[in-house]
Amino acid sequence: MDVFEAIDKRYSCRTYEDRAIEPEKLDRVLDAARLAPSARNFQDWRFIVVQDAATRAKLIPAANDQAFVGSAPAVIVACSNSDYVMRCGQAIGPIDIAIALEHIALQATAEGLATCWIGSFFPDKVRAILGIPEDIQIIELMPIGYPAGGAPAKKREPLTKIVSYDKWEFDSI
Numbered sequence: 380m381d382v383f384e385a386i387d388k389r390y391s392c393r394t395y396e397d398r399a400i401e402p403e404k405l406d407r408v409l410d411a412a413r414l415a416p417s418a419r420n421f422q423d424w425r426f427i428v429v430q431d432a433a434t435r436a437k438l439i440p441a442a443n444d445q446a447f448v449g450s451a452p453a454v455i456v457a458c459s460n461s462d463y464v465m466r467c468g469q470a471i472g473p474i475d476i477a478i479a480l481e482h483i484a485l486q487a488t489a490e491g492l493a494t495c496w497i498g499s500f501f502p503d504k505v506r507a508i509l510g511i512p513e514d515i516q517i518i519e520l521m522p523i524g525y526p527a528g529g530a531p532a533k534k535r536e537p538l539t540k541i542v543s544y545d546k547w548e549f550d551s552i
């Protein structure tokens with residue numbers, strides 16, 4: 380599968396088969412995160428892979444009662460320890476994690492797996508469940524597994540609405 384095909388096929392999967400992910404597939408998916416770029420190559424990320432069924436069940440209320448989060452065979456919890464802010468004023472933690480997680484999502488797609496970004500969660504609940512230290516930011520969760528059912532059609536704006544050349548030519552965002 381080439382990169383564009385993986386980008387096109389990736390979707391937010393909210394129904395998973397009750398089927399474990401082969402360890403070699405999971406390793407390749409996690410390696411895709413390891414190989415991601417990061418600001419100053421800080422690699423300011425840590426990923427907790429939650430596979431234990433009882434722990435996944437506890438993550439459901441922590442994920443704002445999104446039951447599908449616990450039904451995936453694994454949930455990746457992406458953490459950062461960086462409060463470094465770039466010259467442009469943006470914090471690197473969420474940016475670096477976002478890149479790494481999208482590497483995960485795309486490699487998962489190439490492996491026949493599916494994922495969903497989860498931003499609707501309570502960090503303090505996740506922290507307590509997984510024993511994550513107070514000085515670590517919990518940026519995002521990502522369930523991963525074999526999809527049950529197909530992908531819905533993508534809803535996206537056309538390029539003409541989101542791209543201009545050489546200068547700002549938008550009315551607004």
Ligand SMILES: Cc1cc2nc3c(=O)[nH]c(=O)nc-3n(C[C@H](O)[C@H](O)[C@H](O)COP(=O)(O)O)c2cc1C
Binds near residue numbers: 495500533
């Ligand atoms: C940062 C971020 C947080 C998100 N949080 C959630 C979430 O908590 N629950 C959920 O069901 N989907 C979540 N999504 C998925 C988006 O709703 C989804 O990406 C968007 O509707 C586009 O659909 P697609 O991913 O299938 O292309 C999140 C996506 C992103 C990028």
